[in-house]
Amino acid sequence: MDQNVLLKYGKGKVTANLEGLNLTGTVTSKEVKKIENIQDEINFVLENPVNSPPFSEIFTKDDKVLIVISDITRGWINYPSFLPIVVNKLNTLGVPDENITFLTATGTHRKQSDEEKKLLVGENIFKRFEIIDHDCATQEMIPIGKTSFNNEVYVNGLTRGRKVILTGGITPHLMAGFGGGRKSAIPGISSYETIQRNHLLALDPNAPRSNPLIGLGSVESNPLNQDMKEACELLNPEFLINVTINDEGNLAGIFAGHWYDAWFKGTQWIKENYFVPVNSKSDIIIASCGGYPKDINLYQACKTLFNAVNGLKSGGSLVFLAECLEGAGADSFFNYLTPFKEGRLDEALREAFTIPGYIFYAAIEAAKMADVYLVSKMDPKDIKTMGFIPCSDIDTAMKLVKEKHKNNTDTLVLPYGGSTVPVPPK
Numbered sequence: 001m002d003q004n005v006l007l008k009y010g011k012g013k014v015t016a017n018l019e020g021l022n023l024t025g026t027v028t029s030k031e032v033k034k035i036e037n038i039q040d041e042i043n044f045v046l047e048n049p050v051n052s053p054p055f056s057e058i059f060t061k062d063d064k065v066l067i068v069i070s071d072i073t074r075g076w077i078n079y080p081s082f083l084p085i086v087v088n089k090l091n092t093l094g095v096p097d098e099n100i101t102f103l104t105a106t107g108t109h110r111k112q113s114d115e116e117k118k119l120l121v122g123e124n125i126f127k128r129f130e131i132i133d134h135d136c137a138t139q140e141m142i143p144i145g146k147t148s149f150n151n152e153v154y155v156n157g158l159t160r161g162r163k164v165i166l167t168g169g170i171t172p173h174l175m176a177g178f179g180g181g182r183k184s185a186i187p188g189i190s191s192y193e194t195i196q197r198n199h200l201l202a203l204d205p206n207a208p209r210s211n212p213l214i215g216l217g218s219v220e221s222n223p224l225n226q227d228m229k230e231a232c233e234l235l236n237p238e239f240l241i242n243v244t245i246n247d248e249g250n251l252a253g254i255f256a257g258h259w260y261d262a263w264f265k266g267t268q269w270i271k272e273n274y275f276v277p278v279n280s281k282s283d284i285i286i287a288s289c290g291g292y293p294k295d296i297n298l299y300q301a302c303k304t305l306f307n308a309v310n311g312l313k314s315g316g317s318l319v320f321l322a323e324c325l326e327g328a329g330a331d332s333f334f335n336y337l338t339p340f341k342e343g344r345l346d347e348a349l350r351e352a353f354t355i356p357g358y359i360f361y362a363a364i365e366a367a368k369m370a371d372v373y374l375v376s377k378m379d380p381k382d383i384k385t386m387g388f389i390p391c392s393d394i395d396t397a398m399k400l401v402k403e404k405h406k407n408n409t410d411t412l413v414l415p416y417g418g419s420t421v422p423v424p425p426k
C-alpha cells in the first residue's frame with residue numbers, strides 16, 4: 001500500500017507520509033457525478049421546484065428582484081456556472097437588469113474587494129451589476145417581526161419592495177446543523193444584534209459549554225436552526241436556489257423552490273453523500289480542508305476541525321492542514337485569547353456574543369478533546385495558547401504524531417474535511 005497521501009493545502013498540495021501507521025480508511029463522499037449540463041438542470045429545477053410555483057409564475061416584468069448571494073468564503077459554490085443562467089431567465093420573463101440587485105450575505109464577515117467579487121460571481125455578472133456587500137452594523141435595517149426565541153429580527157433595507165431570491169451552498173455546519181438555506185437571511189443579511197441573539201443559542205443555558213442540542217446535522221431539535229427558520233419565515237423569500245458540490249468542486253446537486261423545503265431536501269442529499277459511516281473512532285486523523293478557499297483563514301478552516309473530531313477518539317491526534325494565509329480571518333477571533341487565559345472565556349462570550357468568539361470557543365473545546373497538530377502559516381504563539389500544537393509543515397506534524405503513537409495505530413484520512421463528516425457507530 002502506498003505510504004504517501006497527497007492532500008490539498010492552500011492553492012497547492014503536500015504529502016503526508018503514513019509509514020508505520022495503519023491506514024484504516026479515507027473518508028470521502030460517495031462517488032457523486034457532476035452535473036453535465038448545468039443550463040438544462042437549472043432550467044428544469046426552476047420550472048419544477050420543490051413545494052413552490054414555477055419560477056416563471058413568480059417573477060414578472062414589473063418586479064424588482066433582490067438576489068442574495070454568499071461571499072468569497074463560499075467561493076466553492078461556483079456561482080459563475082449558474083448565476084448568469086438565473087439572471088437571463090429573469091430577463092426572458094421581462095425583468096430588466098436595472099431591476100435586479102445583488103446583495104452579498106456577508107453576515108458579520110468583512111467586506112470584499114472588487115477582485116474577490118469578480119472571482120465570486122464571474123466576469124459576466126460583475127460587469128453587468130453592482131455587487132453590494134451587506135454591512136450588519138451600518139446599513140439601513142428594517143424590522144420584520146420577532147421569533148418564539150424572543151429574537152427581534154432586522155434585515156437589510158434592500159429587501160423592502162423587492163422579491164427576494166436566496167442562493168447559496170449546503171454543507172455540514174457546527175452550529176446550525178447545515179449551511180445554506182435560511183442562513184442567507186440570518187445571519188447573512190440581518191442586523192448585528194439579530195445575529196448575536198440567534199447565535200447565543202449555541203451556548204448551553206445551564207452550563208459553561210456548547211449547547212448539546214446544536215451540532216453537525218442537527219436540525220429539528222436545534223434551537224439555533226429553529227430561530228433561523230422562524231426569522232426567514234418572517235422574511236418569506238419568494239424563491240431559493242441552493243447547490244451542492246462533489247469532491248472535485250463541481251456542481252453535483254441543485255435544489256430550488258420553497259426557501260425551507262428545497263433547502264431541507266438538499267440537506268438530506270448531503271447526509272446521504274457526505275456523512276460517511278466509519279467502523280469506529282480513530283486514534284489518528286489527518287484532515288485537509290480541501291485547499292483554498294476553505295483554508296483561507298482559521299475561522300473558516302475550523303469547519304474541518306469540527307468535522308474531524310467527530311470521528312476521533314478522546315485523547316487521539318488530529319493533523320489539521322489549514323494554510324490560513326489570512327490568519328484568524330475575523331478581527332475579533334484572537335481577542336478571546338485574553339479572557340481564555342484569564343479563565344473567563346464562557347463568561348465573556350455570554351456577555352457579548354460574537355460568531356468568531358464562538359468558533360474560538362468551540363475550537364478550544366475541540367483542542368481539549370485531542371492533540372491537534374495545526375499545520376499552517378499562522379503565528380505559533382497564538383496557536384499554542386489555544387491548546388493547538390503548531391507545525392510549520394506536514395513532515396513535522398507527522399513526526400510528532402508518530403512519536404506519540406505506537407506503530408500500526410489506526411489512522412483515518414479526510415482529504416476534504418470541510419465537507420465530509422466521519423460518523424462512527426453510536
